[in-house]
Amino acid sequence: MSGPAFLAWRYLLHHRIKTAILVISIALIVFLPIGLRVLVDQSARELTARADLTPLVVGARGSALELVLASLYFEPEPPEPISQREFERVRRTGLVEAVPLHLGFETRGRPIVGTTLDYFALRGLRVATGRAMAVLGECVVGARAAREFGVAPGDTLVSSPQTVFQLAGVYPLKMKVVGVLAPNHSADDGAVFVDVKTAWVIGGLGHGHRDLAEPGADADVAAREGSRITAKASVVEYNEITPENLASFHFHGDVGDLPLSAVLAFPPDERARALLLGRYQAPDEAVQVVRSTAVMDELLETVLTVESYAVAAIGVVGAATLATAALVFLLSIRLRRREIETLHKIGASRPRVAAVLLSEVVAVAVLGVGLAGLLTLGVSRFGEAAIRRFLLS
Amino acid sequence: MAAATRLRDVVFRYPGGDFELRIPELRVDRGEQVAVIGPSGSGKTTLLHLVAGIALPEAGVVETADVDLSRSGDAARRSFRARRLGLVFQEFELLEYLSVLDNILLPYRMNPVLRLDAAARERAQVLAAGVGLRDKLARTPARLSHGERQRAALCRALVTEPELLLADEPTGNLDPANKERALDALFAYCERAGATLLTVTHDYELLPRFGRVIDFKTLGEGSA
Numbered sequence: 001m002s003g004p005a006f007l008a009w010r011y012l013l014h015h016r017i018k019t020a021i022l023v024i025s026i027a028l029i030v031f032l033p034i035g036l037r038v039l040v041d042q043s044a045r046e047l048t049a050r051a052d053l054t055p056l057v058v059g060a061r062g063s064a065l066e067l068v069l070a071s072l073y074f075e076p077e078p079p080e081p082i083s084q085r086e087f088e089r090v091r092r093t094g095l096v097e098a099v100p101l102h103l104g105f106e107t108r109g110r111p112i113v114g115t116t117l118d119y120f121a122l123r124g125l126r127v128a129t130g131r132a133m134a135v136l137g138e139c140v141v142g143a144r145a146a147r148e149f150g151v152a153p154g155d156t157l158v159s160s161p162q163t164v165f166q167l168a169g170v171y172p173l174k175m176k177v178v179g180v181l182a183p184n185h186s187a188d189d190g191a192v193f194v195d196v197k198t199a200w201v202i203g204g205l206g207h208g209h210r211d212l213a214e215p216g217a218d219a220d221v222a223a224r225e226g227s228r229i230t231a232k233a234s235v236v237e238y239n240e241i242t243p244e245n246l247a248s249f250h251f252h253g254d255v256g257d258l259p260l261s262a263v264l265a266f267p268p269d270e271r272a273r274a275l276l277l278g279r280y281q282a283p284d285e286a287v288q289v290v291r292s293t294a295v296m297d298e299l300l301e302t303v304l305t306v307e308s309y310a311v312a313a314i315g316v317v318g319a320a321t322l323a324t325a326a327l328v329f330l331l332s333i334r335l336r337r338r339e340i341e342t343l344h345k346i347g348a349s350r351p352r353v354a355a356v357l358l359s360e361v362v363a364v365a366v367l368g369v370g371l372a373g374l375l376t377l378g379v380s381r382f383g384e385a386a387i388r389r390f391l392l393s
Numbered sequence: 394m395a396a397a398t399r400l401r402d403v404v405f406r407y408p409g410g411d412f413e414l415r416i417p418e419l420r421v422d423r424g425e426q427v428a429v430i431g432p433s434g435s436g437k438t439t440l441l442h443l444v445a446g447i448a449l450p451e452a453g454v455v456e457t458a459d460v461d462l463s464r465s466g467d468a469a470r471r472s473f474r475a476r477r478l479g480l481v482f483q484e485f486e487l488l489e490y491l492s493v494l495d496n497i498l499l500p501y502r503m504n505p506v507l508r509l510d511a512a513a514r515e516r517a518q519v520l521a522a523g524v525g526l527r528d529k530l531a532r533t534p535a536r537l538s539h540g541e542r543q544r545a546a547l548c549r550a551l552v553t554e555p556e557l558l559l560a561d562e563p564t565g566n567l568d569p570a571n572k573e574r575a576l577d578a579l580f581a582y583c584e585r586a587g588a589t590l591l592t593v594t595h596d597y598e599l600l601p602r603f604g605r606v607i608d609f610k611t612l613g614e615g616s617a
């Protein structure tokens with residue numbers, strides 16, 4: 001190592017706290033805009049990737065963004081409901097593969113998604129252990145949710161009560177875990193899947209209780225008029241669906257009126273997509289069909305605008321930080337005047353002394369940029385996993 | 394005997410200041426040990442700077458070790474200082490961030506005309522051992538006593554084996570025991586190497602140890 005480089009290195013090591021602060025400051029100035037750019041790019045890729053896999057979303061008129069986010073990422077607040085009849089309407093067009101979604105219920109903080117087995121097929125989800133849900137009351141748990149809950153096929157999960165103090169509200173349903181999905185690094189990993197009818201049961205729209213036509217059920221019967229039986233409020237509803245009581249579960253009214261949060265539509269080609277979109281263009285249409293990618297692109301435009309503001313702010317802060325670093329350096333030169341004079345007196349040339357100071361600046365800059373490079377590498381290496389883990393699940 | 398340094402009709406002024414130093418004639422022979430005394434502000438340190446080529450006279454001639462420093466360029470004077478002079482300062486002027494060993498070897502690191510080889514390292518260690526710093530070579534100056542710091546500074550001045558030693562109040566900050574020790578080291582080196590010693594001092598007790606004393610009051614017409 002040359003003399004100036006040696007002295008510079010020893011100086012920086014001796015003043016390691018000052019050096020560390022300068023290095024970290026420079027690293028942050030360099031890293032923040034680059035890291036932000038990398039993160040935004042990765043987020044954009046992740047967001048558009050899931051949107052690409054879900055070309056169309058059918059739901060109630062209103063915010064297209066909320067509809068898409070809720071349908072793709074199972075947000076806790078479901079969109080305004082549409083009826084099961086709308087699902088049938090989409091399906092009957094014959095243009096697309098349609099999958100119903102019922103959202104809004106949770107178990108231990110994770111969303112319960114009411115759907116059909118088609119969802120698994122169209123999303124490419126694979127059951128890693130156990131099997132897919134087959135009858136009412138069964139559930140299949142996403143990989144991360146299963147790990148968090150510590151559940152496996154054979155265990156049970158209880159849906160969270162939605163209205164604890166409302167006697168006529170939603171009561172918890174004990175669900176039987178029949179399968180655990182293989183991880184697919186998406187929001188599906190954190191969800192619990194049930195049949196859409198099970199979701200309706202959780203919502204109190206379907207229920208099971210003892211057969212009031214049975215002899216000995218008189219205590220729960222308020223009135224009998226021919227085949228019509230009116231139950232007393234004392235009749236006990238089942239909070240778990242078992243092979244023994246499965247047959248007693250039923251839905252009152254027209255199933256077509258029961259609610260769904262959205263319908264995912266998978267057209268086989270552009271033509272089918274365009275035709276379906278065209279069928280929902282009427283001004284008085286109560287339902288909207290949105291292109292997930294278009295909605296996500298709009299969201300990303302907003303994100304990019306915010307990013308450009310953030311980068312501008314970082315630029316201003318960075319300039320101020322660099323100015324401060326330069327000031328610190330100049331002040332340190334003043335404080336080291338005697339040292340510099342001593343070096344001159346013992347025969348060191350001005351360029352040689354300048355080389356010491358320059359080496360210090362270069363070393364701090366190289367360390368700062370190196371640290372920024374490592375941080376950027378870390379973001380590019382682990383950013384996508386973190387986005388999937390913390391933002392999109 | 395040849396002159397270690399010789400000043401003739403020297404006039405020196407600091408730029409923008411009203412200090413003026415005039416030295417009609419001053420000669421120090423090779424191998425002499427000379428003390429320079431005089432009141433504060435009389436120009437004793439300036440004299441050392443002129444002899445070392447750190448300062449240039451406005452007029453007159455400064456010849457040190459047969460080199461006319463008053464007519465030499467900056468690079469030549471620096472190279473000359475690095476190779477042939479040893480400088481000792483009152484405040485030691487050790488670099489706080491270097492170990493004792495690296496401080497001693499500093500002239501080699503900062504002067505490309507000097508070669509930092511095994512012999513130089515060996516010399517630094519022998520010098521340090523000679524002044525009782527053998528076990529403290531890895532320490533930084535902050536962890537040394539005053540006396541130890543000055544001894545380290547002496548080693549730095551001697552490590553290049555200079556033919557002329559210029560010391561500016563080298564014992565000014567030392568207790569009596571360390572004063573003697575520092576001077577012993579300087580005189581021992583000069584005796585062994587046949588080097589010349591020119592020392593500025595305020596300590597009149599030490600004057601009997603020098604072969605000659607130059608009193609600035611009688612030397613010339615220094616005025617502040």
